[in-house]
Amino acid sequence: MQNDDVIWSLIGNKNFCSYKAETRRENEAFCRNRFNVTGLCNRQSCPLANSRYATILEREDGVLYLYMKTIERAHTPSQLWERVRLSNSYEQALAQVSKRLKYWPAFLVHCAKQRLTKMVEYLERKRKLRMQPQPELVPIKKKTERRERVREQRALASAQLERSIEGELTRRLQRGAYGDLYAQGQLDMERVHEANELEQQAEVLANGKAQALYEVESESEAVSEYEMEEEWDDELSADAETDDIEEAHRAHEESARHFDFDDDNDIEDAVRSDADEDAARAALQRRARHRRADRSGVPDGATTRRRRGRKVEWEVEHERENN
Structure with a gap:
């Protein structure tokens, strides 16, 4: 027990x-x-x-x-x-x-x-x-990886060799080194080359049309900008001329009040002042034209459309005193 x-x-x-x-x-x-x-x-x-x-x-x-x-x-x-x-x-x-x-x-x-x-x-x-997902441990085999790396390099080298051989054979066929042996293959290659050339020509034409359209648009934009600047300059010059002419007219009126038209010296002074006024007006117009030419980059006289200032006619009433 x-x-x-x-x-x-x-x-x-x-x-x-x-x-x-x-x-x-x-x-x-x-x-x-x-x-x-x-x-x-x-x-x-x-x-x-x-x-x-x-x-x-x-x-x-x-x-x-x-x-x-x-x-x-x-x-x-x-x-x-x-x-x-x-x-x-x-x-x-x-x-x-x-x-x-x-x-x-x-x-x-x-x-x-x-x-x-x-x-x-x-x-x-x-x-x-x-x-829950668990990480999986994978062993690293250095010898196997090294072997696969060497095989990959050899495969790449052999592939490049095949490409070079293929390219050389293609060049020889294009030069006609094989005669009529590969006539059908040569015809096929010629057709392929013709198709490639047609595609390239179509691309060139499309690119040319796009470039021409772009140039036309850019030219139209430049012309419109130039016309706007010219109109603006004309308006500025017209305003300046009008202001100058009004000032000259005021000065002429002031001077005319003191003229004695019975006196020959006063008449000569009046004629001289009118000549000076015409010369000043011409100088102002030339200065405005030069200013527009400098801003637009176009030489004076090259524009086809110009706006001229208004002509102002002077009327002077002479009152003679009854002696």
Whole structure:
């Protein structure tokens, strides 16, 4: 018969046990036996020194089982542990544990339920981590990469060689080095060249039309700007001439008030003043023309359309005093 006290006296306390893991604290150690329900090395938790023992283990992938050991199976070590599969639902699994361990020690029932709770929690975390995308580690093989790089360089070199050979054969065929041997191929190439030339001519014509249209638009814009500047200059010169003429007319009137037309000297002064006024008017007109020519960049006399200032006729009434 199995005696639990004798077994614990042999492996417990400071005696040797292959499953014992010593720690720095005295009278405290861990147990590496997979059937241990608490993971501690003590009299109540030892699966070897207890003829009646229960624990919970994970078998397969995420499936929990309740393992139970009884004294009646001690003579058959292969059938020592009875296994019962637990439900995936936490409440139902707790109910199964309570039903199976109804008359067992309270310590084993409490430790079994506590272990079940911990295992359900870590399985839930495990499922969540599996659902999240995980980085995949890919090994880097330097020798393989170096081999592929060399092969790529060789392939590029061979491709360039093929292109150069193809170009040389095409040039020889165009020069007629093969005679009538490839007459059909030469005709096809000529057709291709003709089609390319027609496309180039069409592009050149389209570009020429676009350039001509652009030039015509630019010329029309320049002419319109020049005409606007000329009209503006004409208006400015006309206004200036009008102002100058009005000032001269006022001065002439002022001077005419003091003239005595019975006196010959006063008549000569009046004629001289009229000549000076005509000369001043001509000088103002020449200055306005030069100013327009400087602004527009066109020499004086080159414009076809000019606006001349109004002619102002002077009428002087002479009143003779009756002596």
